Amino acid sequence: MPFKKGPIPAYFRLKQIIIDDIKKKGMNPGDMLPSEREYCERFGLSRMTVRQALKELEHEGIIVRERGRGSFVAIPPIEQEGIMSFTEMVRAKGLEPETEVLEFQKRPAGPWGEFLEIGEKEEIYEITRLRKASGVPIAVETVFIPALLVPGIEAADLSGSLFTVLQERYGIEIKRSKTSFSAVLSTPEMEKVLMLGGTWPLLRVESLNFYTKPIYYEISHYRSDQFKITVNISR
Amino acid sequence: MPFKKGPIPAYFRLKQIIIDDIKKKGMNPGDMLPSEREYCERFGLSRMTVRQALKELEHEGIIVRERGRGSFVAIPPIEQEGIMSFTEMVRAKGLEPETEVLEFQKRPAGPWGEFLEIGEKEEIYEITRLRKASGVPIAVETVFIPALLVPGIEAADLSGSLFTVLQERYGIEIKRSKTSFSAVLSTPEMEKVLMLGGTWPLLRVESLNFYTKPIYYEISHYRSDQFKITVNISR
C-alpha cells in the first residue's frame, strides 16, 4: 500500500507513478492505460482521487481519455507546438534552407526600444536577411536585437538559424513569441530581392520573441504563393 | 432548486451562473465570490460538484482561488493565450462584433472529408458569414462542419460566436487548432461583401479546429489594413 500518508497528496504521487510507468514500460502513443477502477484497487484510492490525477495528466497533454473506451498515452503533437524557425519550417517541407545577409548594422534602438524593453538610446543590431528554400527566395526578414544580449555576433555565422546561434553561442532559448499576421502589397525593393517581377500580395509577420524577457523583434515578408506559415495553437 | 435534472451537467450550468453573476453584478477584478460551501447550500449541490465548476473557471482564467482566503474575480489577461475566436478578438479591441449569415447549406463533404476525417459522401454544413467590428466589415469566413456533430444547427443563432454555440448547444469545446496564414488578392466577390472598392491584399487564414478529433475546417479572408491577427505561441 504505497499511499500511507506523507505531505505529498496522493493524486500527485499517482501522477508521477503513471508517468514513470509510461516511460519504464516503453509505452507508445495510443497504448491503453489501466482503467480508473483498476488504479483505485491497485493503490487503495477512491475514484475521485484517481480521476484528479488522470485529469491533470490529460490537461498536461500526457494522456487522452475517451468516454466508453479508456485512457491512452497521448500522441505527441506531430508538428511540435508553436514556434518554428524558418530553418525548421523549410526542413520540415523537405527543402534546403539558405540565407543571405543583406544588411548588418549597429544603431540606437529608437522606437524598437519599447518592444524590447530597453532605452531608445541603447544599441541594437539590425540584421536583414534573405531566406531561401532550395534556391527559391521566400522571405525577407529583419531582426532587431539588443547589442548587449549578443556581444560579438558580428563574428557569428548568420547564414543559418538565428535560433541556433542564440542557443549555442549565448545560451538563449526562445520559449514564447507574440506574432501578428497581416497581408500587404510588395514594394519595389521587396520585388527585387524576392525576384517577383511585379506587385504581389505578401504575408507580413511581426513577432516579438521571448525567453523570459523580450529577446528580439522581427519583421518578415513572405511570398505566400509558394509558402504558407502554419502554427499549432492550443487553449 | 434550479438543479433538478436536464442533459446539461450541473457543474456546467453553475459555471454559466457564476459568469453571469460576475457580469450582472458588475463585479471587478479582486472582488470576492461566495464560498464553495455557500454555493453548495444555495443550489443544493455537493461540494465536489461546486469545486469542479470553480476549478474550471480558475483554469479558464476567470477566477483565482486562494487557500484560506477565498475565490476572487481574476484580473483579465492582457492578451489572451492561444486561440481566440473572432468574437473574442474583436471584443478584446474594445469593438462590438457583429455577424451576418451569407450562406447556409447542407451538402456532401467532398474534398473536405479528408480534413474532417469523414467520408466524402457524409454530409456537412457549409456556412459563410460576414464578420464585422462595430459596423465595419472585417472578414468573410466559411465553416465546414460534419452534420452529424451538430444536429439541428439550423435552429441555432449563428449571428454570434460559433465557439459559444458549439460549447453551449453541443458540449464541444475547441481545444487545439492548426492554422495557416497566407496573403492573397481580393476577388470581386470579396470586394463586394467587404466593401473594399478595389483590389486589396487580404490575409487568408485556414484552420482546422480540434476537440480530440477534428471538429470543423474554416477558411477566412481578413482585410488586414484594419485588423491584424495576433497569436501567442509557446514552445
Next chain:
DNA sequence: TAGTGGTCTAGACCACCGT
C-alpha cells in the same frame, strides 16, 4: 477561533463504446 480552499472516501447512476 472561525472560515476558507485542498484533499479524500465509498459509494451511486449515467452515457457511451465495443463485442
Next chain:
DNA sequence: CGGTGGTCTAGACCACTAT
C-alpha cells in the same frame, strides 16, 4: 452486454488565512 469514463452525493479531515 460488460467495461469505460462522466457526473454527483454527503460526508470527512487537513492546511492555511484572517481576526
